[in-house]
Amino acid sequence: MNRREAVARVAWLMGGTLSTPTLMAMSQWGQTADKQSSGLSKADSLLDDSQREIVARVSDIIIPRTDTPGAIDAGVPAFMDVMLRDCYKKPAQDAFVAGVRNLESKNFLALKPDQQTEILKQVEASATPSATSPSFWQIVKEVTLLGYFTSEAGIKASFDYQPIPGRFEVIKIKPGQKDFMYGNQV
Amino acid sequence: MNLNIKSEKAQTYDAIVVGSGMTGGMAAKELTERGLKVLMLERGYEVKHVEDYKTAMKDPWEFEHRGKITNVAAEEHYASMYFSAKEGTQYLYTNDKENPYIQKRPFNWIRAYHTGGKSLLWGKQSYRWNREDFLANAKQGLGVEWPIGYDDLVPWYNHVEKFVGVSGQAEGLDVLPDGQFLPPMAMTAPEQHLKKSVMQKLNRTITIGRVAHLTKPQPWHTALGRASCQFRNRCSRGCPFGAYFSSLAATIPAARQTNRLTVVHNAIVKEILLDSQGQKAKGVRVIDQNTMEVREFYAKVIFLNAGTIGSTSILMNSKSSRFPTGLGNDSDQLGRNLMDHHLSVGARADIEGFENDYYFGARPNALYIPRFRNWGNDKRGYLRGFGYQGGASRADWARGGTETGFGADFKAKMTQPGPWKINLSGFGEVLPDPNNRFYLSDTQTDKWGLPVVVFDADFGENERAMRKDIMNDGAEMLEAAGFKNVVPYDNAVAHMGLGIHEMGTARMGKDPKTSVLNKFNQVHACKNVFVTDGSAMTSASNVNPSITYMALTARAAKYAVDQLKARSL
Numbered sequence: 001m002n003r004r005e006a007v008a009r010v011a012w013l014m015g016g017t018l019s020t021p022t023l024m025a026m027s028q029w030g031q032t033a034d035k036q037s038s039g040l041s042k043a044d045s046l047l048d049d050s051q052r053e054i055v056a057r058v059s060d061i062i063i064p065r066t067d068t069p070g071a072i073d074a075g076v077p078a079f080m081d082v083m084l085r086d087c088y089k090k091p092a093q094d095a096f097v098a099g100v101r102n103l104e105s106k107n108f109l110a111l112k113p114d115q116q117t118e119i120l121k122q123v124e125a126s127a128t129p130s131a132t133s134p135s136f137w138q139i140v141k142e143v144t145l146l147g148y149f150t151s152e153a154g155i156k157a158s159f160d161y162q163p164i165p166g167r168f169e170v171i172k173i174k175p176g177q178k179d180f181m182y183g184n185q186v
Numbered sequence: 187m188n189l190n191i192k193s194e195k196a197q198t199y200d201a202i203v204v205g206s207g208m209t210g211g212m213a214a215k216e217l218t219e220r221g222l223k224v225l226m227l228e229r230g231y232e233v234k235h236v237e238d239y240k241t242a243m244k245d246p247w248e249f250e251h252r253g254k255i256t257n258v259a260a261e262e263h264y265a266s267m268y269f270s271a272k273e274g275t276q277y278l279y280t281n282d283k284e285n286p287y288i289q290k291r292p293f294n295w296i297r298a299y300h301t302g303g304k305s306l307l308w309g310k311q312s313y314r315w316n317r318e319d320f321l322a323n324a325k326q327g328l329g330v331e332w333p334i335g336y337d338d339l340v341p342w343y344n345h346v347e348k349f350v351g352v353s354g355q356a357e358g359l360d361v362l363p364d365g366q367f368l369p370p371m372a373m374t375a376p377e378q379h380l381k382k383s384v385m386q387k388l389n390r391t392i393t394i395g396r397v398a399h400l401t402k403p404q405p406w407h408t409a410l411g412r413a414s415c416q417f418r419n420r421c422s423r424g425c426p427f428g429a430y431f432s433s434l435a436a437t438i439p440a441a442r443q444t445n446r447l448t449v450v451h452n453a454i455v456k457e458i459l460l461d462s463q464g465q466k467a468k469g470v471r472v473i474d475q476n477t478m479e480v481r482e483f484y485a486k487v488i489f490l491n492a493g494t495i496g497s498t499s500i501l502m503n504s505k506s507s508r509f510p511t512g513l514g515n516d517s518d519q520l521g522r523n524l525m526d527h528h529l530s531v532g533a534r535a536d537i538e539g540f541e542n543d544y545y546f547g548a549r550p551n552a553l554y555i556p557r558f559r560n561w562g563n564d565k566r567g568y569l570r571g572f573g574y575q576g577g578a579s580r581a582d583w584a585r586g587g588t589e590t591g592f593g594a595d596f597k598a599k600m601t602q603p604g605p606w607k608i609n610l611s612g613f614g615e616v617l618p619d620p621n622n623r624f625y626l627s628d629t630q631t632d633k634w635g636l637p638v639v640v641f642d643a644d645f646g647e648n649e650r651a652m653r654k655d656i657m658n659d660g661a662e663m664l665e666a667a668g669f670k671n672v673v674p675y676d677n678a679v680a681h682m683g684l685g686i687h688e689m690g691t692a693r694m695g696k697d698p699k700t701s702v703l704n705k706f707n708q709v710h711a712c713k714n715v716f717v718t719d720g721s722a723m724t725s726a727s728n729v730n731p732s733i734t735y736m737a738l739t740a741r742a743a744k745y746a747v748d749q750l751k752a753r754s755l
Contacts, residue, residue: 064597149583177603186254
């Protein structure tokens with residue numbers, strides 16, 4: 001359901017109780033919905049091209065393309081760059097870069113998919129955060145999950161997205177029930 | 187000369203209300219509806235209901251950092267970053283870097299300098315105080331005696347609750363008096379189970395949170411353009427439906443409908459001006475926060491509703507030969523007895539056995555467990571009590587961050603509803619203590635030349651003793667329900683201010699020698715100045731304070747208008 005439909009639905013649900021300014025403001029949002037540009041220029045990245053490729057590959061192993069889009073389809077690699085630069089402090093950035101270099105030293109990109117998975121299992125098993133920062137694995141996994149499960153592609157493929165549920169109701173799970181997503185998670 | 191008289195007349199109102207938040211809105215509504223011409227002064231920028239809630243309708247993917255705080259934002263909003271402000275809400279939190287304060291002991295001063303103030307950010311939990319809350323100080327010889335009792339506030343609780351719209355379940359308890367309720371929100375299946383178990387095994391009541399959301403709007407709500415809660419739980423980005431109560435959605439529109447309200451933004455009140463005898467206030471002096479222009483406004487009566495620290499700071503800044511240490515400070519109580527609720531302590535658990543139970547919609551509410559310690563026959567080694575807020579919900583995809591695994595199966599698993607979890611978080615009463623205080627710096631000023639606030643307050647032995655019970659009793663209730671992996675917790679970072687329930691610093695009392703305000707929230711020694719926000723509180727109770735502030739405000743407004751009509755102000 002897009003925003004315009006959502007707004008129309010709410011207006012209908014409420015039987016026209018919304019004031020005109022409210023409805024006008026809502027349709028304004030619909031028209032001016034700004035699309036965030038994602039990703040940075042390469043110069044701003046903490047990683048070089050091949051390191052960025054490693055991170056992209058790692059994120060796509062964590063959330064691969066199946067019958068639904070994967071991490072790369074959902075724009076996670078560019079998001080990873082933004083988050084690393086803007087939301088993590090220096091010790092965490094350093095831990096992340098060190099983690100990528102470790103994979104680089106193992107010639108990660110040249111390995112077969114099975115071998116790559118095997119290495120990541122080892123990385124996961126040995127991941128211990130230091131006193132000053134989370135580990136490489138913790139960061140790459142958390143940002144991948146966040147980037148994917150809050151992306152438009154990830155949300156619409158994975159969940160029953162209900163931007164305006166309109167009610168709170170205790171229910172029983174139906175067979176094959178997907179998780180509800182309400183858009184309140186950010 | 188002639189010009190000056192003219193302009194003075196043009197800037198003269200019946201009443202000035204300083205602040206546009208929870209109590210400022212209520213003061214403006216009550217005063218205008220009772221016939222007064224009111225000027226509302228807001229120190230911050232203008233926020234317009236609905237159209238300025240710029241993130242309210244955004245989808246998750248429209249946030250560059252998907253809701254996370256950037257390093258830059260964290261530096262600018264250090265007070266509110268612990269748990270309050272996120273990417274979609276930070277524009278409603280005051281920038282601490284531009285508005286600094288000093289922490290002699292740790293204090294998080296969370297502010298909202300814009301129209302609506304913190305009424306745009308509150309948790310909406312709305313509980314009446316009980317009869318004992320007003321008696322405890324006197325019985326225990328702590329602080330000073332309240333000059334009013336529960337019965338004085340009952341009609342005003344009724345009046346305010348009806349207007350605000352509070353959903354909740356009547357329970358008939360003395361410890362948590364019932365109010366004027368809209369239909370209650372539902373409890374999830376494990377919550378219902380907890381409620382039953384805790385009643386059977388421990389004889390404690392659990393109720394659904396009493397919360398200022400319209401579950402069934404009444405005609406006076408819809409007349410203001412307010413509509414039913416849509417269960418999005420995106421309240422902190424501003425509610426375009428006006429479903430939760432804020433001054434922006436409700437009291438200010440009501441005041442505007444009278445055509446007697448004028449609002450001026452960017453107006454930082456520097457001080458209150460006294461008349462030539464130095465006994466009565468005649469107006470306020472303000473600094474425009476953008477242009478630095480200094481202006482004066484005049485009125486017969488002044489309501490301070492700038493938030494606890496803000497209102498008391500204005501009194502402290504208002505020095506004169508009659509009041510050398512601040513307006514109304516004959517008792518030396520200005521700034522003292524700073525209180526908050528202490529929180530970040532409780533218990534959590536995992537829940538098994540409700541795998542087929544689920545819920546539709548995001549409930550902006552929690553369970554409430556009313557105080558049971560030091561109540562009735564229960565006697566503890568500390569004074570006063572605490573309540574809990576919390577609830578059960580199913581974990582979402584974010585659980586994957588702490589679970590081992592990745593790949594296709596892991597991805598599929600994260601799209602299914604996760605395990606049930608429950609958390610009970612305690613809110614404890616903080617005792618009044620004259621050494622818990624704030625004062626104005628002698629040396630440091632902000633960019634408007636006003637002295638910077640210095641906080642010097644902390645929890646005491648009583649609060650620390652209470653925290654042990656909050657953990658243990660929380661765990662005990664979760665165990666009574668048979669929940670798994672029960673973990674009591676006490677977050678070491680908890681300190682004053684994080685509850686965002688600043689109270690005290692200009693307390694009410696019977697004796698001008700020991701209190702700042704009388705029983706109608708008037709400054710004892712300057713009767714046409716009223717302070718009706720959290721600064722007026724003589725003790726703190728353990729329940730959320732906003733609805734009580736609003737009841738006090740409405741009561742004081744009626745009194746002020748009556749006194750004006752009787753020409754005794």
